[in-house]
Amino acid sequence: xxxxxxxxxxxxxxxxxxxxxxxxxxxxxxxxxxxxxxxxxxxxxxxxxxxxxxxxxxxxxxxxxxxxxxxxxxxxxxxxxxxxxxxxxxxxxxxxxxxxxxxxxxxxxxxxx
Amino acid sequence: xxxxxxxxxxxxxxxxxxxxxxxxxxxxxxxxxxxxxxxxxxxxxxxxxxxxxxxxxxxxxxxxxxxxxxxxxxxxxxxxxxxxxxxxxxxxxxxxxxxxxxxxxxxxxxxxxx
Numbered sequence: 001x002x003x004x005x006x007x008x009x010x011x012x013x014x015x016x017x018x019x020x021x022x023x024x025x026x027x028x029x030x031x032x033x034x035x036x037x038x039x040x041x042x043x044x045x046x047x048x049x050x051x052x053x054x055x056x057x058x059x060x061x062x063x064x065x066x067x068x069x070x071x072x073x074x075x076x077x078x079x080x081x082x083x084x085x086x087x088x089x090x091x092x093x094x095x096x097x098x099x100x101x102x103x104x105x106x107x108x109x110x111x112x113x
Numbered sequence: 114x115x116x117x118x119x120x121x122x123x124x125x126x127x128x129x130x131x132x133x134x135x136x137x138x139x140x141x142x143x144x145x146x147x148x149x150x151x152x153x154x155x156x157x158x159x160x161x162x163x164x165x166x167x168x169x170x171x172x173x174x175x176x177x178x179x180x181x182x183x184x185x186x187x188x189x190x191x192x193x194x195x196x197x198x199x200x201x202x203x204x205x206x207x208x209x210x211x212x213x214x215x216x217x218x219x220x221x222x223x224x225x226x227x
Contacts, residue, residue, distance in 0.1 A: 049215075095211070
């Protein structure tokens with residue numbers, strides 16, 4: 001059973017546009033929600049993360065919006081650039097132990113010039 | 114130094130070969146991980162070492178054998194692999210191994226089993 005559901009599977013956005021990737025979860029024990037960015041031939045890298053006590057976190061052009069009641073969170077990439085083209089994984093964890101970190105299925109983002 | 118270094122970057126092996134993947138970090142992290150990633154899929158956790166002791170084995174077949182010689186090094190010994198084991202093998206590390214820590218991933222070893 002997929003603990004974290006992610007959509008869309010792929011996304012094409014024009015340069016300068018807003019990219020939005022959505023994730024949903026069921027387990028209310030999750031208390032940490034990171035997003036990882038992965039370029040081809042590289043390992044994932046932590047992009048931004050949020051805890052459920054805040055509804056939004058912004059770092060540069062990247063914003064996480066978190067809706068605790070709906071059990072949903074999303075990544076917004078403002079002013080998307082071709083260099084943002086990568087695969088993005090949302091994830092959720094419930095405290096200690098790496099076996100408690102669950103990844104979404106990934107979204108392949110392509111930003112066209 | 115915030116890098117996790119993995120060698121080799123690419124590996125092709127036959128089903129009767131024995132090979133090893135190597136991972137190294139010098140960030141003082143005490144938790145190290147092996148993940149397996151198939152194309153267009155998320156990483157799947159295989160093993161976790163915490164303070165040089167194996168703490169998690171996600172029911173991985175015995176043809177994969179991890180080893181943590183010291184706090185900076187992590188190896189994955191491979192023997193009698195199957196073609197379906199072809200994947201990107203990622204090493205990661207974190208400060209002490211809690212679920213809400215930042216994971217630092219290496220670039221991976223792309224393994225092909227013929």
